[in-house]
Amino acid sequence: MALGLVASAAWAADKAPVALIIAQGGLGDQSYNDLADKGFKKALGETKLEGKEVESKDVVAQGENMLRRAADGGFGLIVDLEYSHGDAVKTVAKDYPKVDFSILNLVEPGANVASVLFKEQEGSYLAGALAAMVASDPKIKGIGPKPIIGVIGGTKSAGIDKFIAGYIQGAHDVDPKVEVKVAYSNNFGDPAIGHQMAKAMFDEGASIVYQVAGGTGIGVIQAAKETGHYAIGVDTDQDALAKGHVLTSMIKRTDLAVETVIKDYAEDKFPGGQTVTLGLKEDGVGLSPMTYTKDLIPAADLAKIDEMKKKIIAGEIKVWDVTSQGYPSWWPK
Amino acid sequence: MSAAATAGVVRSPRRDWTALVDALAPFAVALIVGAILLAATGRNPFDVYGLMAREGFGGAGRLEATLTAATPILFTAIATAVSFRAGIFNVGVEGVFYLGGMAGAVVGFTLTSFPSPLLIVVELAAGALIGGLWLAAPALLRARLQVDEVVSTLMLNFIAANLTLYLVNGPFLAPGSANSATPMIVEAGWLPRIAPPSTLTLGFVIALILLALYALWDRLTPLGFEARLNGLNPRFSRAIGIDAPRLILKVMILSGAIGGLAGSAHALGVTHRFVVGFSPGYGWTGLAVALMGRNSAVGMLIGAIVFGALDSAGTTVQLFSDIPLEIVDVLQGVVTIFAVVRFGRLRGRRSAR
Numbered sequence: 001m002a003l004g005l006v007a008s009a010a011w012a013a014d015k016a017p018v019a020l021i022i023a024q025g026g027l028g029d030q031s032y033n034d035l036a037d038k039g040f041k042k043a044l045g046e047t048k049l050e051g052k053e054v055e056s057k058d059v060v061a062q063g064e065n066m067l068r069r070a071a072d073g074g075f076g077l078i079v080d081l082e083y084s085h086g087d088a089v090k091t092v093a094k095d096y097p098k099v100d101f102s103i104l105n106l107v108e109p110g111a112n113v114a115s116v117l118f119k120e121q122e123g124s125y126l127a128g129a130l131a132a133m134v135a136s137d138p139k140i141k142g143i144g145p146k147p148i149i150g151v152i153g154g155t156k157s158a159g160i161d162k163f164i165a166g167y168i169q170g171a172h173d174v175d176p177k178v179e180v181k182v183a184y185s186n187n188f189g190d191p192a193i194g195h196q197m198a199k200a201m202f203d204e205g206a207s208i209v210y211q212v213a214g215g216t217g218i219g220v221i222q223a224a225k226e227t228g229h230y231a232i233g234v235d236t237d238q239d240a241l242a243k244g245h246v247l248t249s250m251i252k253r254t255d256l257a258v259e260t261v262i263k264d265y266a267e268d269k270f271p272g273g274q275t276v277t278l279g280l281k282e283d284g285v286g287l288s289p290m291t292y293t294k295d296l297i298p299a300a301d302l303a304k305i306d307e308m309k310k311k312i313i314a315g316e317i318k319v320w321d322v323t324s325q326g327y328p329s330w331w332p333k
Numbered sequence: 334m335s336a337a338a339t340a341g342v343v344r345s346p347r348r349d350w351t352a353l354v355d356a357l358a359p360f361a362v363a364l365i366v367g368a369i370l371l372a373a374t375g376r377n378p379f380d381v382y383g384l385m386a387r388e389g390f391g392g393a394g395r396l397e398a399t400l401t402a403a404t405p406i407l408f409t410a411i412a413t414a415v416s417f418r419a420g421i422f423n424v425g426v427e428g429v430f431y432l433g434g435m436a437g438a439v440v441g442f443t444l445t446s447f448p449s450p451l452l453i454v455v456e457l458a459a460g461a462l463i464g465g466l467w468l469a470a471p472a473l474l475r476a477r478l479q480v481d482e483v484v485s486t487l488m489l490n491f492i493a494a495n496l497t498l499y500l501v502n503g504p505f506l507a508p509g510s511a512n513s514a515t516p517m518i519v520e521a522g523w524l525p526r527i528a529p530p531s532t533l534t535l536g537f538v539i540a541l542i543l544l545a546l547y548a549l550w551d552r553l554t555p556l557g558f559e560a561r562l563n564g565l566n567p568r569f570s571r572a573i574g575i576d577a578p579r580l581i582l583k584v585m586i587l588s589g590a591i592g593g594l595a596g597s598a599h600a601l602g603v604t605h606r607f608v609v610g611f612s613p614g615y616g617w618t619g620l621a622v623a624l625m626g627r628n629s630a631v632g633m634l635i636g637a638i639v640f641g642a643l644d645s646a647g648t649t650v651q652l653f654s655d656i657p658l659e660i661v662d663v664l665q666g667v668v669t670i671f672a673v674v675r676f677g678r679l680r681g682r683r684s685a686r
Contacts, residue, residue: 019652024609024610026658052651052652052653053651054648054649054651054652055648055651055658056644056647056648056658057613057644057658057662058402058613058644058648059610059613060604060608060610060611060613061402061405061599061603061604061613062402062644062645062648064532065398065401065402065532065645065648065649066648066649066652068394068398068530068532069388069398069649069652070649070652072394073649073652073653075652083512083514084512084514084604084608084609084610087517087605095530105512154502154513155502155503155506155513156503156506157506157507157508157510158508158510159510159512186499186502186503187498187499187502188502188513188609
């Protein structure tokens with residue numbers, strides 16, 4: 001049995017093992033953690049490194065304990081998925097300069113810390129563009145007479161408005177006359193609120209609502225299904241949650257992020273001290289394959305989305321980033 | 334007759350001994366149940382427990398991690414015991430833990446020009462104040478209108494949790510954050526670590542002092558004595574002239590203040606901000622520990638350390654084995670169930686009056 005320090009003999013082989021600290025919600029969330037864990041397992045399989053996932057019921061308060069124990073327990077790379085551990089990663093990384101650390105969705109200082117960010121605005125741009133095209137085509141089932149789309153954010157903050165700005169920009173680049181309704185649920189975990197807010201938007205004439213609100217957004221998808229309209233999912237491929245009523249999902253490839261960091265570590269190319277940014281170019285964000293909706297959407301629209309994607313990658317289209325550029329002049333008042 | 338002498342009549346040294354046994358018995362049963370479970374899933378229980386013991390208590394670093402995890406539980410256990418002692422079944426500590434944490438964090442990122450010791454005192458006081466005020470409401474409802482405090486304090490927990498959730502996603506959200514967290518408390522407002530680099534802070538020392546004060550309160554003060562009499566026999570305590578409504582109010586405010594202090598100490602010492610996931614249920618764990626320890630200081634200290642060890646070791650043990658978190662959850666669950674056996678007895682006595 002691989003118990004205790006017995007296992008350290010096996011680890012000594014090449015590189016020290018990798019620990020993955022699971023965020024709130026835990027494994028089995030069919031979302032953020034599970035996706036990251038998929039990348040973790042894949043990377044371990046390919047690099048032949050040893051590794052352990054660590055969960056806690058008290059993720060927030062156990063942060064520093066987990067990081068410290070992993071660092072002095074012989075682990076060489078610690079990947080932390082929990083956003084509230086930013087400060088703990090910074091502190092522990094300073095005390096263990098020989099151990100590599102990686103944190104997602106945050107930037108923390110330290111020569112042995114690799115921060116991974118996503119260009120959510122780029123994926124959201126494509127989502128907004130697609131929504132605007134589909135909402136302007138009343139021939140499509142479930143689309144109302146006026147070109148109105150909506151977005152529901154979990155909270156009013158730069159981190160969420162980064163998605164929303166990209167979505168609005170994408171929609172208005174397709175057609176400036178498309179109306180984009182913006183609302184905030186002030187909650188990431190209550191589907192009932194999301195359901196209510198989305199229903200209100202659909203009642204006001206919106207045909208498609210993008211959710212950037214975690215668990216609250218599940219209610220948005222439900223409302224789309226009940227009213228016969230469309231939702232747009234976020235973070236993972238949520239298209240199957242209401243087949244045919246989730247137009248697409250804006251996927252953040254946390255699996256790719258974890259996989260990349262571990263492989264770089266295995267090949268002695270760990271990007272310590274750097275901020276790795278994953279966008280459309282790196283396939284770090286993007287739209288889902290639209291398994292259940294691609295037959296509904298005119299092929300010309302899908303071709304146009306592909307073209308836009310290429311232009312963003314080539315730098316011909318610049319998508320606004322609220323977190324680094326502040327709010328644009330066209331931000332809705 | 335002095336209060337001390339009276340206390341001696343009501344409480345014999347033998348009760349201390351049974352309190353100790355009571356506190357440890359659920360844990361012993363949990364170990365046996367856990368061993369059966371481990372064996373059934375093809376693991377050697379002795380190996381697993383050995384590793385758990387190493388992660389929980391093996392060396393200064395591990396012990397400090399355990400005590401860090403035990404700190405909020407010890408606080409909430411004391412807060413709960415204060416009211417249980419008086420026969421008041423207040424389950425509102427979980428709610429005031431949230432509120433105290435939010436209050437401490439808000440003070441800590443707002444009054445940034447305050448010097449360190451003063452800022453810490455104001456932060457802690459803010460937590461205690463809000464906690465005391467919060468539980469004054471159900472105390473008044475109980476004292477004046479006979480509203481059952483189990484129901485009112487339970488409901489208030491939901492209100493407190495949702496109120497802080499609204500605040501952390503709305504007015505007090507850190508600028509630029511995509512996630513639900515307040516700005517960081519300035520470093521001057523953090524509780525200092527007593528054995529760096531370990532995470533053990535002054536919060537643990539405060540909890541220990543509070544525990545000692547609780548023991549003194551329980552045995553030596555008139556309020557503590559009145560509370561115990563009321564808890565043992567409310568009709569008798571009324572007959573000898575104890576003003577029950579006043580007593581309930583005082584005890585609930587005290588309980589709320591300690592619960593609020595627990596929350597602010599946790600924010601100042603561990604999380605350094607208020608963030609979603611602030612409490613994994615410390616109020617409930619504290620309640621279980623108060624029941625396990627029969628409201629005795631020694632019993633609660635042991636109970637809190639046991640739960641702290643399960644929390645800390647149960648997490649780090651995953652780094653060195655293939656024990657899933659679920660096994661640790663089962664251990665915690667079984668300990669709690671056997672602690673709740675005490676709950677049944679307490680409730681029985683309560684409804685019999």
